[in-house]
Amino acid sequence: DAKTTQPNSMESNEEEPVHLPCNHSTISGTDYIHWYRQLPSQGPEYVIHGLTSNVNNRMASLAIAEDRKSSTLILHRATLRDAAVYYCILHGRGGSNYKLTFGKGTLLTVNP
Amino acid sequence: DAMVIQNPRYQVTQFGKPVTLSCSQTLNHNVMYWYQQKSSQAPKLLFHYYDKDFNNEADTPDNFQSRRPNTSFCFLDIRSPGLGDAAMYLCATSRAWGSFSRQPQHFGDGTRLSIL
Numbered sequence: 519d520a521k522t523t524q525p526n527s528m529e530s531n532e533e534e535p536v537h538l539p540c541n542h543s544t545i546s547g548t549d550y551i552h553w554y555r556q557l558p559s560q561g562p563e564y565v566i567h568g569l570t571s572n573v574n575n576r577m578a579s580l581a582i583a584e585d586r587k588s589s590t591l592i593l594h595r596a597t598l599r600d601a602a603v604y605y606c607i608l609h610g611r612g613g614s615n616y617k618l619t620f621g622k623g624t625l626l627t628v629n630p
Numbered sequence: 631d632a633m634v635i636q637n638p639r640y641q642v643t644q645f646g647k648p649v650t651l652s653c654s655q656t657l658n659h660n661v662m663y664w665y666q667q668k669s670s671q672a673p674k675l676l677f678h679y680y681d682k683d684f685n686n687e688a689d690t691p692d693n694f695q696s697r698r699p700n701t702s703f704c705f706l707d708i709r710s711p712g713l714g715d716a717a718m719y720l721c722a723t724s725r726a727w728g729s730f731s732r733q734p735q736h737f738g739d740g741t742r743l744s745i746l
Binding site: 550552554559560561562563564567605616617618619620621622623 | 634636661663672673674675678680685687720721722726732734735736737738739740
């Protein structure tokens with residue numbers, strides 16, 4: 519699986535937007551970009567995914583660079599409940615396409 | 631709400647004493663996964679079931695086995711737990727139609743296993 523690079527940690531203030539970056543310079547043309555988050559003492563939770571175009575859902579937006587070598591997860595108004603580890607994962611169509619390979623993720627702290 | 635349920639949330643067992651963790655789902659997904667997450671680490675896939683077909687990851691120890699008696703239930707058996715097996719065990723499900731790479735996985739809240 520192609521690798522992703524994320525900052526170890528980020529901090530935000532409540533009710534402000536948060537932009538979580540992810541670099542994936544070795545992404546292949548068929549890799550989807552998935553984001554999951556894991557709140558303390560809970561299982562990972564699917565957030566959003568995309569291939570080439572920007573995506574929006576009720577939880578977040580995903581902005582994908584034109585060359586697809588990086589992406590940004592956008593939380594429009596952070597709340598305390600958004601404090602979690604955010605994982606950016608490339609999910610491809612190769613032989614191991616059934617599995618998610620988690621990296622270290624970004625620990626997001628939200629200040630009141 | 632349809633969901634993935636893991637029982638119990640916390641399990642304590644003794645060194646070497648077999649233990650079984652359970653997972654049930656109401657999503658009617660045909661793929662079920664077991665992940666291991668050790669403290670301060672990312673989840674790591676142990677194995678998965680595609681319908682009734684069992685698929686083991688190459689580096690999963692033989693000590694770990696799984697059973698899936700029907701679509702809704704899946705069990706993780708640890709035959710002889712060692713201290714290094716203390717971890718959070720996460721069950722997940724997904725649909726397998728089209729490409730896996732488009733299908734999100736739905737996780738339970740995990741069972742935290744402690745070994746005495």
